[in-house]
Amino acid sequence: MAVPEGEFYICALYLARSSEHLFELVEPSALNTHTRYTARSIDSFPKPNAGGPTGSTPAGRAVGNLLAVGNVGSGMELTVLGSGSAMPVPERVQSGYLLKDSGGDGADRSLLVDCGSGVLHRLADTDPGYEGVSTVLLTHHHLDHVAALLPLVKARWLAGEGHLEVVGPTGTKALVDGLLDVHDYLDGRIDLVLREVPAGRAFTAGGFDVVGRETRHSMSCLAYRFSPPSRDDDPAEGPLTLSGDSEAFAGLAHFADGSDVLVHDCSFPDGTDVSNHPTPASLGESLADVDVGTLLLSHLYPHTGGREAEMEASVREAGFDGDVRVAADGLRVRIP
Numbered sequence: 527m528a529v530p531e532g533e534f535y536i537c538a539l540y541l542a543r544s545s546e547h548l549f550e551l552v553e554p555s556a557l558n559t560h561t562r563y564t565a566r567s568i569d570s571f572p573k574p575n576a577g578g579p580t581g582s583t584p585a586g587r588a589v590g591n592l593l594a595v596g597n598v599g600s601g602m603e604l605t606v607l608g609s610g611s612a613m614p615v616p617e618r619v620q621s622g623y624l625l626k627d628s629g630g631d632g633a634d635r636s637l638l639v640d641c642g643s644g645v646l647h648r649l650a651d652t653d654p655g656y657e658g659v660s661t662v663l664l665t666h667h668h669l670d671h672v673a674a675l676l677p678l679v680k681a682r683w684l685a686g687e688g689h690l691e692v693v694g695p696t697g698t699k700a701l702v703d704g705l706l707d708v709h710d711y712l713d714g715r716i717d718l719v720l721r722e723v724p725a726g727r728a729f730t731a732g733g734f735d736v737v738g739r740e741t742r743h744s745m746s747c748l749a750y751r752f753s754p755p756s757r758d759d760d761p762a763e764g765p766l767t768l769s770g771d772s773e774a775f776a777g778l779a780h781f782a783d784g785s786d787v788l789v790h791d792c793s794f795p796d797g798t799d800v801s802n803h804p805t806p807a808s809l810g811e812s813l814a815d816v817d818v819g820t821l822l823l824s825h826l827y828p829h830t831g832g833r834e835a836e837m838e839a840s841v842r843e844a845g846f847d848g849d850v851r852v853a854a855d856g857l858r859v860r861i862p
C-alpha cells in the first residue's frame with residue numbers, strides 16, 4: 527500500500543528528532559507500523575504541525591517538579607501521572623492523576639483518577655504505588671482513561687492486595703463487566719467493587735469528598751471537584767477541580783469557580799479545528815470571570831509539542847487572570 531506523502535513526512539520528523547543511534551536501529555517494518563498508526567489517528571484530528579509528535583518539550587523536562595500552591599506540608603497533594611492523550615508521545619502517558627492526603631487523623635489516603643495507558647508505570651514510581659491505591663475514580667470511559675484498569679486489577683492481585691473499588695459515571699459497571707468477560711481469568715481474583723455516581727450529588731471516593739458535573743464531550747463525562755477529608759468543606763467549594771475531557775464552557779467554569787487548582791483539558795493549540803476539546807483561547811475566554819488560583823493545562827495531544835509557552839500566553843490573553851502552567855507527567859501540586 528502506498529504511503530501518503532503527509533504521513534511519511536510525520537515519520538521523517540519522528541526519526542529526525544530521535545537520536546542518531548535510534549535512527550540506525552529503526553527497521554523498515556517499524557517505520558511502516560508507525561505510519562499505519564498515524565494514518566488511523568488522523569481520521570479524527572488534524573495532523574500535528576512541524577513541531578512534531580514527539581520530542582522533549584519544556585513541560586516534559588519538568589518531571590518531578592513540585593508546585594506549591596498553598597503551604598508545603600499541609601493539605602492534599604496532586605500528582606500528574608499522565609498529562610497525555612490518545613496519541614502517544616514519549617514524555618506524556620495517558621490520563622491519570624494521584625490524589626494524596628495525610629489528613630489530621632494520621633490516616634494516609636490515596637485516590638487514582640483515571641487510569642489510561644502508561645499510568646501504572648508512573649504510579650509505581652510514587653509513594654503509595656499501585657499497591658497503596660484501592661480506589662479508582664473514572665471521569666469517562668474513553669480508552670485513554672481506562673486502558674490500564676484491568677492491568678491495575680492484575681497488578682494488585684499479584685501483589686497480594688485483595689481489594690479495588692472502581693467509581694465512575696453511569697456505564698462503569700457495564701464497562702468493567704465487559705472487560706472481565708474478555709479477560710475472564712481475572713474475574714474473582716480480587717474483591718472488586720463497582721459504584722456508579724450521578725452528576726450533582728456529593729459522594730466519597732478514597733476518603734475524599736467529591737461532586738461531579740457533566741462535561742461537553744463526545745461521550746458522557748464527569749468533571750470532579752474535590753475536598754480533602756481533613757476539611758469540612760462542601761466538595762462543591764473544594765480546592766481542586768479536574769475537568770475530565772471537555773470543551774470549555776461557562777457551566778464548567780462556574781463549577782470550578784473558587785478552586786485553588788483547576789486541571790483542565792487543553793488538548794490542542796489555537797488554530798486547530800476540533801470539537802469536544804478546548805483550545806487555549808476558548809478555555810481562557812470561558813474562565814475570564816471566574817476565580818481560579820492555578821490552571822494546569824493537560825490532556826495534551828502531540829500537536830501541542832513546542833507550543834507550550836504560546837498556549838499559556840493565549841489562555842491569559844483570552845481573559846484568565848490566574849497562574850497558568852502546562853502540566854507535565856510527574857508534576858506534584860501541594861494544595862492548601
Ligand SMILES: [Zn+2]
Pocket residue numbers: 666668743771
Ligand atoms: Zn474522552
Ligand SMILES: [Zn+2]
Pocket residue numbers: 611612621668670671771825
Ligand atoms: Zn481523553
